Amino acid sequence: xxxxxxxxxxxxxxxxxTLLHEAIPVTGxxxxxxxxxDANIRNYSHGMFQSVYDYPYLSSSANHIFDITCGYSTNxxxxxxxxxxxxxxxxxxxxxxQLLSGYDITGSIxxxxxxxxxxxxxxxxxxxxxxxxxxxxxKDEVKKQSFYLTLATASTPATPGGFVxxxxxxxxxxxxxxxxxxxxxxxxxxxxxxxxxxTGVGLLYYQAGIAVISASIFxxxxxxxxxxxxxASVDAVLTGSSISASADGVRNRWSNLxxxxxxxxxxxxxxxxxxxxxxxxxxxxxxxxxxxIRVKESTIDSPVSYITSVGLYSADNQLLATAKLxxxxxxxxxxxxxxxVRLDY
Numbered sequence: 001x002x003x004x005x006x007x008x009x010x011x012x013x014x015x016x017x018t019l020l021h022e023a024i025p026v027t028g029x030x031x032x033x034x035x036x037x038d039a040n041i042r043n044y045s046h047g048m049f050q051s052v053y054d055y056p057y058l059s060s061s062a063n064h065i066f067d068i069t070c071g072y073s074t075n076x077x078x079x080x081x082x083x084x085x086x087x088x089x090x091x092x093x094x095x096x097x098q099l100l101s102g103y104d105i106t107g108s109i110x111x112x113x114x115x116x117x118x119x120x121x122x123x124x125x126x127x128x129x130x131x132x133x134x135x136x137x138x139k140d141e142v143k144k145q146s147f148y149l150t151l152a153t154a155s156t157p158a159t160p161g162g163f164v165x166x167x168x169x170x171x172x173x174x175x176x177x178x179x180x181x182x183x184x185x186x187x188x189x190x191x192x193x194x195x196x197x198x199t200g201v202g203l204l205y206y207q208a209g210i211a212v213i214s215a216s217i218f219x220x221x222x223x224x225x226x227x228x229x230x231x232a233s234v235d236a237v238l239t240g241s242s243i244s245a246s247a248d249g250v251r252n253r254w255s256n257l258x259x260x261x262x263x264x265x266x267x268x269x270x271x272x273x274x275x276x277x278x279x280x281x282x283x284x285x286x287x288x289x290x291x292x293i294r295v296k297e298s299t300i301d302s303p304v305s306y307i308t309s310v311g312l313y314s315a316d317n318q319l320l321a322t323a324k325l326x327x328x329x330x331x332x333x334x335x336x337x338x339x340x341v342r343l344d345y
Contacts, residue, residue, distance in 0.1 A: 008272070013270055015268050019262055019265075031052055043244045048092065049092075049243065049247070053065060069130045075126055085242055099208070100180070104118075111126060112212055133210070135209065140207070140262050142206045144206060145168055146258075148166070148258045149211070151164055166189060166213065167190055168185035169188045169198075175206075186202075187211065187213065269341070274339070280332060308324070309325060
């Protein structure tokens with residue numbers, strides 16, 4: 001325990017922030033096809049969403065990677081009383097819109113806007129799929145302009161326009177901030193012969209780790225109920241099938257997902273300065289023998305100490321953190337030392 005304390009001033013303290021990124025690939029073989037009977041896919045009795053794991057979900061080593069669900073607005077032409085799970089699909093849309101889009105000045109839930117310019121009105125995304133990436137993968141947020149989702153959209157992927165890539169193009173400098181959930185970017189298409197090149201067909205909320213994807217990207221036939229390509233259109237599946245069947249359709253058209261996550265590492269750096277006249281004596285009781293300093297051969301020798309650790313204390317001298325040096329540093333009245341202590345959180 002220290003017996004002499006030195007106060008750190010504002011000039012001795014610096015704060016930094018570091019962003020760490022990790023590349024995350026989620027292939028179609030993981031999402032659909034690796035495990036027999038979709039053992040890594042979990043459906044729930046409430047029928048509100050479907051969870052995807054990297055291993056069979058009953059395994060102790062399984063990791064939850066994302067959820068899929070769908071919904072539509074009350075203003076959608078699909079919102080009819082005869083639709084399967086109609087109320088749940090409307091409630092899901094409203095719940096996600098509350099979280100991600102918020103409310104207008106009248107207190108009404110704002111629909112998802114295709115270009116993010118909510119105040120200007122414009123085209124709304126009223127029939128959508130939601131892809132909610134687990135925090136295990138997205139960490140603190142999805143890195144802007146790193147999201148690439150490849151999906152089969154036509155009835156035969158081998159034909160022109162059979163695949164579409166959704167990408168948050170230009171989002172590193174051109175992202176939106178008018179969401180209660182934080183920053184988000186527009187997902188654009190980048191296919192040939194499919195949906196119009198560069199069309200905004202979704203929204204990606206970076207801090208929430210949620211992608212909102214318009215059902216309009218799927219043309220022709222839409223796979224569901226475990227079949228890669230079924231004979232039903234996406235509208236027919238959204239109205240005539242359960243949420244889990246609609247999620248099956250997305251999974252069966254999944255080719256690949258690539259994005260970089262972001263971990264925000266905050267650090268406080270303390271510059272602990274030992275001037276020439278400071279810390280030349282050890283507080284270790286064994287430093288003295290018969291009231292004499294052990295490391296001195298004669299009375300005219302300079303005192304010597306060895307610094308082995310640095311303690312950070314509160315204002316009332318309570319030890320809060322300890323930093324250990326890799327090797328002892330010799331300290332004499334002829335030397336001055338500055339020890340850099342970094343505290344990450």
